Amino acid sequence: MSDGTFLRYVALGDSQTEGVGDGDDSVGLRGWADRLAELLARDEPDVLYANLAVRGRLAGQVRAEQLAPALALRPDLATVVAGVNDLLRPGFDAEATAGHLEAMFAALTGQGARVATLTFPDVGRLIPAARPLASRVRHLNDLIREAAYRHGVTVAEAAQHPVVTDPRMWSVDRLHASALGHERIAAAVAHALDLPGSDDSWSRPLPPPPLPPLTGLRAVGAEVRWAGAFLGPWLGRRLRGRSSGDGRRAKRPELSPVGTATPGRSLPVEEGRR
Structure with a gap:
């Protein structure tokens, strides 16, 4: 809305927008989009919120599965964050991925929504085995910025601050x-949107950690344990043509007051009601 008040917020994306990592499937997921909706509701209690994101989705799948439902909800604010699952694939095509994002930017802004997105951090700073992907991340971020500029989309520049890694x-x-x-x-995202009460404190470094980072054999052992617990299962799904989001649907497919159905679960299809 022109005065900066948002009453209908719809989030599109993959696991990050769904909220994976913030809670779990037993107690429910919260996530940054839920938290952004809570910030909106702090100043406008009547805000309605839907979250269409599903883990494991590629940018093209987000466009194919979530864009039409999002448009039908007629949001005045939408967030579109996808592409990390694409850049992890061997056949990554940055232009095609950015093209799907731009199509969503165009459709949502064309309907009058304010749209926000993110740039991505260098995953190689977190996962040493992923260091060769740094150039992919930079290229995709550049394309996201260019597409966002063409459509007046707000970009939260998460990639540019060391705290993000x-x-x-x-x-x-x-x-x-x-x-x-x-x-x-x-x-x-709240700061990029210039929401009341937002500032740049999110980008400031965290206090020094209480313990020094692991080195030597302990660091190698940690990498081996991580690979066994997470990299191995991820590779196994890729080899079988499976996704962590298979059989799941959005946790908040309809607009509802922020305080209802939160935190939510991205439900297996058989559990949810259509």
Whole structure:
């Protein structure tokens, strides 16, 4: 809305927007989009919120599955964050990925919504094995910025601040933000949107950690344990053509007051009501 008040917020995306890493499927997920909705509701109690994100989705799948439902909800604010699942694939096509994002930017802004998105941190700073992906991340971020500029989309520049790759901002799988990370992402988007009470404190470094980082054999052992717990299962799903989001649907497919159905679960299809 022109005065900066948002009454209908719809979030599109993958696992980060769904909230993976902030809570779990037994107690429910919160996540940065939920936290952003709570910030909106702090100043406008009548705000309605829907979250269409589903874990594991590629940018093209977000466009194919979530854009039409989002448009039908007629949001005045939408967030579109996708592309990390794409850049982790061997056949990553940055232009195609950015093209899907731009199509969503165009459709949502064309309907009158204010749209916000994020740039992505260098995953190689968190996962040493992913260091060769740094150029992919930079290229995709550049394309996101260019597409956002063409459509008047707000960009929260998460990629440009060292705190974003502080390990404490990430869950143990190093692919999803921790509760603290989700909190900071929500604050980053709120600041980019210039919401009342927002500022740049989200970008400031965390206090020094109480313990020094692991080195030598202990560091190698930690990497081996991480690979066994997270990298191995991820590779197994890729080899079987499976996704962590198979059989799941959005946790908040309809607009509802922020305080209802929160935190929510991205439900297996058989559990949810259509």
